[in-house]
Amino acid sequence: MPHRFLIIGAGFSGAVLANRLIKYFDCTIDIWDERNHIAGNCHTERDEKTNIMVHQYGPHIFNTDKKEIWDYVNSFGEFKNYIHQVKAVSGGKIYSLPVNLFTINQFFNKTFSPAEAKLFLETLADKTITDPQNFEEQALSFIGKGLYRAFFYGYTKKQWGCEPTELPASILKRIPVRFNYDDNYHTNTYTGIPKDGYTAIIGKMIEHERITVSLNKKFSPSDDVKNYTHIFYTGPLDAFFNYEYGRLGYRTVTFEKQYANGDYQGLAQMNYCDAEVPYTRIVEPKFFTPWEKYDKSIFIKEYSKETTPQDIPYYPKRLQNDKIILQQYRTRAASLQSVSFLGRLATYRYMDMHHVIGEAYNFAELFYHQFKNQQPLPVFPNTDTL
Numbered sequence: 001m002p003h004r005f006l007i008i009g010a011g012f013s014g015a016v017l018a019n020r021l022i023k024y025f026d027c028t029i030d031i032w033d034e035r036n037h038i039a040g041n042c043h044t045e046r047d048e049k050t051n052i053m054v055h056q057y058g059p060h061i062f063n064t065d066k067k068e069i070w071d072y073v074n075s076f077g078e079f080k081n082y083i084h085q086v087k088a089v090s091g092g093k094i095y096s097l098p099v100n101l102f103t104i105n106q107f108f109n110k111t112f113s114p115a116e117a118k119l120f121l122e123t124l125a126d127k128t129i130t131d132p133q134n135f136e137e138q139a140l141s142f143i144g145k146g147l148y149r150a151f152f153y154g155y156t157k158k159q160w161g162c163e164p165t166e167l168p169a170s171i172l173k174r175i176p177v178r179f180n181y182d183d184n185y186h187t188n189t190y191t192g193i194p195k196d197g198y199t200a201i202i203g204k205m206i207e208h209e210r211i212t213v214s215l216n217k218k219f220s221p222s223d224d225v226k227n228y229t230h231i232f233y234t235g236p237l238d239a240f241f242n243y244e245y246g247r248l249g250y251r252t253v254t255f256e257k258q259y260a261n262g263d264y265q266g267l268a269q270m271n272y273c274d275a276e277v278p279y280t281r282i283v284e285p286k287f288f289t290p291w292e293k294y295d296k297s298i299f300i301k302e303y304s305k306e307t308t309p310q311d312i313p314y315y316p317k318r319l320q321n322d323k324i325i326l327q328q329y330r331t332r333a334a335s336l337q338s339v340s341f342l343g344r345l346a347t348y349r350y351m352d353m354h355h356v357i358g359e360a361y362n363f364a365e366l367f368y369h370q371f372k373n374q375q376p377l378p379v380f381p382n383t384d385t386l
């Protein structure tokens with residue numbers, strides 16, 4: 001008898017799992033997704049009026065240092081070279097991001113060399129903070145108050161809806177300070193954008209006669225799923241347990257899409273760092289596909305807000321209380337039989353695409369080995385919950 005697997009969620013986690021499990025097992029796989037499309041928040045679609053490829057749930061730039069992950073995603077479709085550049089509006093001026101030598105010289109009206117800028121920043125950094133405990137301390141400990149206030153404080157407050165002192169330091173570790181003029185937003189070895197969009201890549205991953213995708217099909221904890229050998233759940237962890245211990249905090253994003261003639265802002269992403277501007281950033285999708293030419297343009301303003309039960313959860317907040325609730329759900333999850341939890345929503349972590357893909361890929365392999373050897377099956381891919 002072939003095994004029957006159920007995967008909840010057709011984003012990268014679900015798609016990679018399906019793609020790998022079908023290779024290992026004599027099985028059929030059902031994938032359910034509550035939306036009317038696959039690819040989760042990586043979903044891309046061409047705009048009806050302009051034909052510009054739009055990342056429907058915010059910009060996704062593929063980055064990884066791992067050749068095996070790069071080769072794996074490239075086996076499902078062509079990725080084009082793409083260097084992500086971001087500028088910031090702060091106090092009525094435009095600056096280069098991530099904070100680099102150009103930003104420092106612009107901001108302080110100087111002509112520092114790399115060594116001079118480094119020494120200068122050292123004089124500004126708060127040396128009393130030796131072990132940063134939160135986002136603000138992390139920032140102050142290496143760039144000081146001026147740059148922190150200009151580029152991080154307002155943006156972060158809008159993005160996360162709380163004081164940066166309440167957020168983990170790890171969020172800021174994503175944004176380095178550079179003492180050269182490199183303004184490539186990402187520093188990974190491999191970077192690109194799929195020529196035909198992410199939805200095409202994910203579609204290829206799950207294209208198989210023994211994989212069936214059902215859209216507009218929402219999983220409910222009361223669904224009868226006992227005919228499945230195992231369930232892989234990639235939706236929000238708290239929803240799986242009917243919010244029994246309360247809701248995990250997420251920020252959601254709303255998008256305001258408009259049209260323009262020519263170019264609107266001249267690059268893919270402009271961040272608005274001042275707290276008074278209601279949106280966090282404006283994205284101009286045509287710049288994600290420089291190999292395509294358009295006379296018209298689309299620009300999309302992103303607003304961040306607290307997630308209500310009707311909203312799509314985006315960014316896990318992971319405040320102190322969230323971590324307590326998370327631990328309760330994880331303990332419950334570990335006591336279940338035949339269910340595993342994968343991905344950004346089910347593990348409640350701020351993850352990049354390559355991270356999600358690598359984890360799902362490895363999880364499928366681990367699952368197969370444990371299954372074959374009749375060992376306890378893995379429930380979560382990670383143990384780091386703090």
Ligand code: UDP
Pocket residue numbers: 088097151152153155156159171172174175271273
């Ligand atoms: N951030 C900031 N100012 C910026 C850009 C980012 O303060 O101009 C902070 C903010 O807290 C944000 C985090 O750095 O949530 C990570 O930024 P990134 O651009 O990597 O976020 P994403 O594209 O995932 O939203």
